Amino acid sequence: MEIPIEEVLVQIAQVVGSQYVLRDASVLASYGADGFTLENVPPRAVILPGNADEVAETVRLLAAAGVPFLARGAGTSLSGGAIARQGAVIVHLSRMSRILSVDLKNGMVECEPGVVNRTISQRVAPDGFFYAPDPSSGQACTIGGNVAENAGGPHCLKYGVTANHILMVELVLADGERVRVGHLAAYPDPIDFLGLMLGSEGTFAVVTRVWVRVIRIPPSQSTVMALFDQVAWASQAVSAIISAGIIPASIEMMDQLAISAVERGTYRVGYPPDVAAVLLIEVDGSSVEVQSDTEAVLAILAKFHPRSVQTPHSEAERDLWWANRKTAFGAMGLISPRYYVQDGVIPRSRLPEVLARIAAIAEHYRIRIANVFHAGDGNLHPLLLYDDRDPDQVARVIQAGSEVLRVCVEVGGSITGEHGVGLEKLQEMSLQFSPEELQALRGLKASFDPQGLLNPGKVLPEPQ
Amino acid sequence: MIDTSVCVHCGLCLPACPTYQETGMESSSPRGRVFLLEAIAKGAEPSLESVRQIDECLDCRACEEVCPAHVPVGHRVDQFRRDHPQWIRRSGSGMREQRVVRWLTTPLGLHGFHWAVRLSQGPRLRRLSQRWLPLPLKSLSRGLPKTMPRQLGRARWRSKAVLEPGGNRLVVGLFLGCVMDAVFATTNHHTADLLSDVGRFVEVPMSQRCCGALSFHSGDIEQARRLAVANIKAFESVAEVVVNAAGCGAFFKEYAEIFEESSPWQAPAKALAARVVDVHQFLDDHRLPNLDQRPLPEARLTIHDACHLAHAQGIRQPLRDLLLRAGYQVIEMPEADRCCGSAGTYNLSHPAMAHRLKQKKAADVPQEVSGVATSNPGCMLQIQAGLQDAGRLLRVAHTVDWLWEAYHGNSH
Known part of the structure; x- marks a missing residue:
């Protein structure tokens, strides 16, 4: 039975309040994209529920009417995860942004899905705790979105990604039923439903509450900045650090083009314009450990012809280095109208070779590619710069992006590390998965969402 | 564009x-x-x-x-x-205030405003105004100081020569503002006192006018330009112009943006912008003595960072350093730099949103403080009104006022 959407929205308005059902065309247009700007589709409507009950009721009404829908947080997705396809309605969880409880004895914080990643650490920092996964968009992205994308970040090299820090989530399933998966006490389920949900990109359920693990801030840390005249030397240094058995909290790398953008931005470190690559390496732990690791890192760096190596003079200087690195994507606007970021993962030992191949791809397609990435875990972020007013360039950028991912898969890596598949890498899924594997994934999706209403047109390509 | x-x-x-x-x-x-x-x-x-x-x-x-x-x-x-x-x-908002602003920015209008505000503070009129004023004004009027000076700050300066033209380098110009001068004239005098404390001669040119920010933001660019030209001329001879209102300071620093690229006023506007110094920055750079060994009676303050000081001028730490050095204890409120909803004439043009932000700000003021320090007349009115609405008897004052009390007040 097909119920007209108008009628459903009237019913939903009675649940959430009419001011929280948005229909105005120009307002909907502002929801047309997220951090991924190659596609822009306004949703049919936007609903802003105020609590989990309202989410469940909203989902129940939408599902009964067969209206597709998706959850959205801060809309910082880089793979188009929060873009409404196929006439979907957006359930915007921005009003659900409260931290509900803090239990430091058990190292746990209970959050609504709209809580901003960084506010969790800010909340527990006075007590000496932090929430480890730190995506570069941490000042804006929400914990609900982090769960959906299984978000990573610079410090995930040592601490692991979102999946390693989520104890339990409350979900609204595709028919409006509310369930909890995972446990506050750490013991494994025979079937890991929590693991299934983490990184499912909102295609299985809507997250309405998250219990995250927070841990002690390490007593000591040290940051090292190294500048190189050749990208290859920097990437060889990264491989050498890892193979020496040191696990820094993070190893980040930016190349010359990326540096030129951030140095025009809000947080300027003062990198020399002609430097080819910068490495930011952070080690943390007990002070003895930090001292010996730092010395070992410095000794290794010295072997790879760095132009200079330094440590920050103050906490403020360290913060500036990180702010500079973490705002690199946003700063691309200063050197190009748009960018398209790829998220391939490769074995670290292949770093020098893959970077050379990416440079060749850039040359072949006549585009500029800036590189900002989590070098320590081989998670590349080539930023393909383009002008959206030039259709030919847009086409070349999309092809070049696909080619980069092909290289990643070829050397034994993956098409995505932390940004998700979204709508962006649908085609490339078949580079990594066989038709049989894809069919199995579709079966899994159907068991949670038989009507195919949740975040339609994402993650799984249509069968050929 | x-x-x-x-x-x-x-x-x-x-x-x-x-x-x-x-x-x-x-x-x-x-x-x-x-x-x-x-x-x-x-x-x-x-x-x-x-x-x-x-x-x-x-x-x-x-x-x-x-x-x-x-x-x-x-x-x-x-x-x-x-x-x-x-x-x-x-769309039903904004622009209504344009005529009021134009009137307010004339010297006569400013006097009229001053007297209207003063009269409205009389017990009878106060009661009456609480009944008849439109809601946004009613709420705002609750934020007014209980006792107001008799005259505009500038009137007192005109009658009493404070100028002692000394060596050029030690003379600073003091900008008085419009709302600042009409409602918070004492703050201007306190500013002058503290500038004297750090060894400066204070020059207060009588030809200065409102900075023009209110006109500009309400859409009246011509009036804003006229006012800017008057101020450029008025402060021509001083090497530094000290400004104590965050909104005015930020607007001065952006003076060049209101003139066309080809305007002959472009260069002088830039030159003035470069000579404008925020009062907190100035007093922090030219060290007031350290009093932190002498804790003050009303000693626990929280700070609201005015948007046009924190976000537009990037000035946050000097307020804290100054208050600490003056012997105050600073207890931070959450999101101290979140807008209080005053935002120029926003609280008149967008009363509903302004009201929500005012309540939120008042609720953020920690229970254990005895006062709020901030740096803009609009914020002072707005937050005082918000606290009043919440039934809290806390004083909101300009950072300069708190400093003046520490260095010149009765307790010493």
């Missing part, structure tokens, strides 16, 4: 935006507003709702400060208001 094309829609600005925090709607976030503005710039006919969403921007600059590419969203919204007054009017 102010350019927003460097926005790559990363969304890092969202949580910084007070209106997004309130509504949760993308369209009332900085990125959402960029979307709406870009659509209109491409020729789309704006709906009333989209104009309302754009115009609900406080111009607090919080988003500009956190943007990796410093996209000037606040500036762009301001320009939209100036370019399309008919749309703003049709």
Whole structure:
């Protein structure tokens, strides 16, 4: 039975309040994209529920009417995860942004899905705790979105990604039923439903509450900045650090083009314009450990012809280095109208070779590619710069992006590390998965969402 | 045309935006507003709702400060208001205040305003005004100081020669402001005293006028230019101009932006902008003595960072350093730099949103403090009114006033 959407929205308005059902065309247009700007589709409507009950009721009404829908947080997705396809309605969880409880004895914080990643650490920092996964968009992205994308970040090299820090989530399933998966006490389920949900990109359920693990801030840390005249030397240094058995909290790398953008931005470190690559390496732990690791890192760096190596003079200087690195994507606007970021993962030992191949791809397609990435875990972020007013360039950028991912898969890596598949890498899924594997994934999706209403047109390509 | 094309829609600005925090709607976030503005710039006919969403921007600059590419969203919204007054009017907000502002920025108008405010503080009129004033004004009037000086600050300076032209380098110009001078004239005198304490001769040119920010933001660019020219001339001879109102200071520093590129006033505007120093910065650079060994009786303060000081001028630490050195204890409130909703004349043009932000700010003031320090007349009125509404008997005063009490007040 097909119920007209108008009628459903009237019913939903009675649940959430009419001011929280948005229909105005120009307002909907502002929801047309997220951090991924190659596609822009306004949703049919936007609903802003105020609590989990309202989410469940909203989902129940939408599902009964067969209206597709998706959850959205801060809309910082880089793979188009929060873009409404196929006439979907957006359930915007921005009003659900409260931290509900803090239990430091058990190292746990209970959050609504709209809580901003960084506010969790800010909340527990006075007590000496932090929430480890730190995506570069941490000042804006929400914990609900982090769960959906299984978000990573610079410090995930040592601490692991979102999946390693989520104890339990409350979900609204595709028919409006509310369930909890995972446990506050750490013991494994025979079937890991929590693991299934983490990184499912909102295609299985809507997250309405998250219990995250927070841990002690390490007593000591040290940051090292190294500048190189050749990208290859920097990437060889990264491989050498890892193979020496040191696990820094993070190893980040930016190349010359990326540096030129951030140095025009809000947080300027003062990198020399002609430097080819910068490495930011952070080690943390007990002070003895930090001292010996730092010395070992410095000794290794010295072997790879760095132009200079330094440590920050103050906490403020360290913060500036990180702010500079973490705002690199946003700063691309200063050197190009748009960018398209790829998220391939490769074995670290292949770093020098893959970077050379990416440079060749850039040359072949006549585009500029800036590189900002989590070098320590081989998670590349080539930023393909383009002008959206030039259709030919847009086409070349999309092809070049696909080619980069092909290289990643070829050397034994993956098409995505932390940004998700979204709508962006649908085609490339078949580079990594066989038709049989894809069919199995579709079966899994159907068991949670038989009507195919949740975040339609994402993650799984249509069968050929 | 102010350019927003460097926005790559990363969304890092969202949580910084007070209106997004309130509504949760993308369209009332900085990125959402960029979307709406870009659509209109491409020729789309704006709906009333989209104009309302754009115009609900406080111009607090919080988003500009956190943007990796410093996209000037606040500036762009301001320009939209100036370019399309008919749309703003049709959407039901803004622009009504333009005539009031023009009147307020004339010397006669300022005197009239001063007297009107003073009279309204009489017990009878106060009771009457609480019954008859329109809601936004009623609430705001509750934020007025209990006792007001008899005259505008500038009148006292005219009658009493304080000028002692000494060596050029030691003379600073003092900017008095309009609302500042009409309602908080004592703060201007306190500013002059503290400047004397750090060894400066204070010159107060009588030909100075309102900075022009209120005119500019309400869409009256011609009046803003006239006022700017008057101030450029008035302060021609001093090497530094000290400003104690955050909004005025920020506007002075952007004086060049209000003139056309080809205007002969472009260069003098830039020159004045470069000579303007915020009072906190000045007093922090030219060290007041350290009193922190002598704790004050009313010693626990919290700070509200005025948007146009924190976001627009990047000045936060000097306030804290100054208060600590003066013997105060500073207890931080959460999100001290979130807009209080005053935002120039925003509390008159957008009373509903301004009211929500006022309540939120008042609720953020910690229970254990005995006063609030801030740096802009609008914030002082707004937060005082918010605390009054919440039934809390705390004093809100300019940082300079708290400092003056420490260095000159009765307790010493």
